[in-house]
Amino acid sequence: MRKTYLGLAVSVALGAMPLAAHAACTSPIGVVMPLTGSLGVLGQENVKTAQLAAAQFNKAGGINGCTLQLKIADSQTQPAIAVDAAKKLVDISHVPAIVGALSSGVSMAILTSVTAPSKVVQISPGSTSPAFTQLAKEGKTGGYWFRTAPSDALQGVAMAYVAHSQAKLKRVAVIYLNNPYGIGLANRFKQAFTAYGDTVTAMVPYNPKQPSYRSEVTQALQGNPQALFLVGYPTEGATIMREWISNGGANTYLFPDALNSPQFVNNVGAKYLDGHVWGTVPGSTKTKSLPLVKAAFKRMYGHGFTQPYDTNTYDAVAVIALAMEAGKCSTGTCIKDHIRDVTENPKGTPILASIKGFKKARMLLAEGKPIRYIGASGTLQFNKYGDVTGPEVVWRVKKGKIVDVETMSPGQIAKITKELGLK
Amino acid sequence: MFGQYLADGIILGSTLALGAIGLTLTYNILNFANFAHGSLLTWGAYFAWIIVVAFGGVQGATFGPLSFGWPLVVALLFTAVMTSILAIIVDWLVFRILRKTNIQVSLVIASFGASLLLRNLVVVIFGPEPQYYSENIQIAREIFPGVRVTPDQIFVVCLSIILVILLHLFMTRTKLGKAMRATADNTSLAQVTGININNIVRWTWIVGASLAAVAGVFFGLTVQILPEMGFNLLLFLFAAAILGGVGSIYGAILGGMVIGIAADLSVLFISPAYKPAVAFTLMILVLLIRPSGILGEKTR
Missing domain, CATH: 3.40.50.2300 (Response regulator)
Known part of the structure; x- marks a missing residue:
């Protein structure tokens, strides 16, 4: 310009x-x-x-x-x-x-x-x-x-709820990526899971691009956890999972949003994951867009x-x-x-995500009338920190496919957060 | 737990040692730090992967408890040949011309460029996804109390030892090996005594690239095959070569082992978050005490 x-x-x-x-x-x-x-x-x-x-x-x-x-x-x-x-x-x-x-x-x-x-x-x-x-x-x-x-302040609580109430776990080891994502989600999970009275047996950070993750896995295996919560990215995540399985780690796995990927499931091997996975991922509210x-x-x-x-x-x-x-x-x-x-803008005309919708938006804006965009991922109400709230979807791996089994609404997660005495 | 960390370190150390030998050889004889060495390792792993996938139809025929059968043995030979050819092509296209100028820095920078090119070529041809030689995950067995390793990992360590012994015999017992050492010591003097330098350069690439290829396959076998694998390993290979004493083959082996074991054992004392720093802290400490590296010659 x-x-x-x-x-x-x-x-x-x-x-x-x-x-x-x-x-x-x-x-x-x-x-x-x-x-x-x-x-x-x-x-x-x-x-x-x-x-x-x-x-x-x-x-x-x-x-x-x-x-x-x-x-x-x-x-x-x-x-x-x-x-x-x-x-x-x-x-x-x-x-x-x-x-x-x-x-x-x-x-x-x-x-x-x-x-x-x-x-x-x-x-x-x-x-x-x-x-x-x-x-x-x-x-x-x-x-x-x-x-x-949505922030992982929600996902961490949702994962702790899934681990405690649905997978019925009492002892979980956490291996997490040493960056703001891994640290943030792992700590939030630990907060919520221990608030249930359960135990996190190990919190093991890992760095990306390392030649091997054997010692990290060895460390996480100590303390006989019933499950592994792996907060990582697909490429190194696959290596860590294969090491974990190879070394006889317990076969219940908790996976966050970053591992909600068909390629990751293939790379680890669907036969090792079928029925053993509990996952969470920020979901989309079913909007009209x-x-x-x-x-x-x-x-x-x-x-x-x-x-x-x-x-x-x-x-x-x-x-x-x-x-x-x-x-x-x-x-x-x-x-x-x-x-x-x-x-x-509550008075704005709802705008759907399509060519037609955008045409309408341009027309209304040209006339100086207010609009309200309905997102494809949710209604998109940014708070003053730039955050949106949204539901968390619980997923599992069945026959090699990622299957959504339940949606936890923002209200439901807020209620659990309050019950656990967390902020 | 000490035993397990030690075993983990030795397995990584064997891969690093093989890779570091090639790096130190090219430094010693061709006189420059070859940043493209990591990419040779990557290509080595992918060449072998092509063969394993091509023979994919005969799955099931594996050697005892190992995760692979004849295809991988064929693949090891194939990849050694192909990676050597690749190295010689790169040398002919890039380094041969720059060697004439005798400016070391241009060779180093050119090798960095070649490395980027080779790595991205892998992405273009094979895609950015990680690959594996076998879909199956091997279950580790307890060989000593509290020490669990997979049969593949034992294979990797054993074959590394055999290759190192063979390399030792090659360098000390054959005419070619002696000629390579002579060239490394003093190129002009070697030339005067009738050694064909071009031939030595070619063989340096063949030995270095073959070992890199095998190291790549080992890494693929024990971890995963990835376009960035060689590049990610490169810093550790340099650390191993420098720690052991640049130019010394035995130093490279020792360096690889020290780096591998130290990184894994460090987990006993400090958080794994600091694991990557261990190798380099160790390198700096050794260089402060012995600037030429553990087995490096004092003067050159």
């Missing part, structure tokens, strides 16, 4: 007639997601939904008369690489907003060193660490941080959603685009100030 103005200024200065404004222009949004690395299997699919949202917006007329352009960068699930990519997007492509990343560790690095200082909006579709809420409370996000997936996005996705790619956070990624792009349209925004600060206008 800045370049366009510069070009305009130069042409005015030279006495030439300013060019007409209908010239093809683009409105870039950055996307920093893992296409390779530990979360590559999730990120590759997630990005497709971002592309779907962008394509639908452009068919509905684009943003502020310009084509919405996604600038996609691979985070490689590594903070240093992602920060570099985000910096390039902000400094060179001048994006006012970035969708990403998936890993809490990576999102945290981008947030603290790129987006918050540069006043660029960042919406993560899948970073669930409670650490972000803390950061926002301390005022360090400047209000530029949002996420379309969900079937529309599902159908559009299938039309575009030929297959349905396979990974967690597919709908959350779609919503992240949609929310940014609508906020830009609503405020005629080209800066992060403007987008930040308009996001809540398009998602939670």
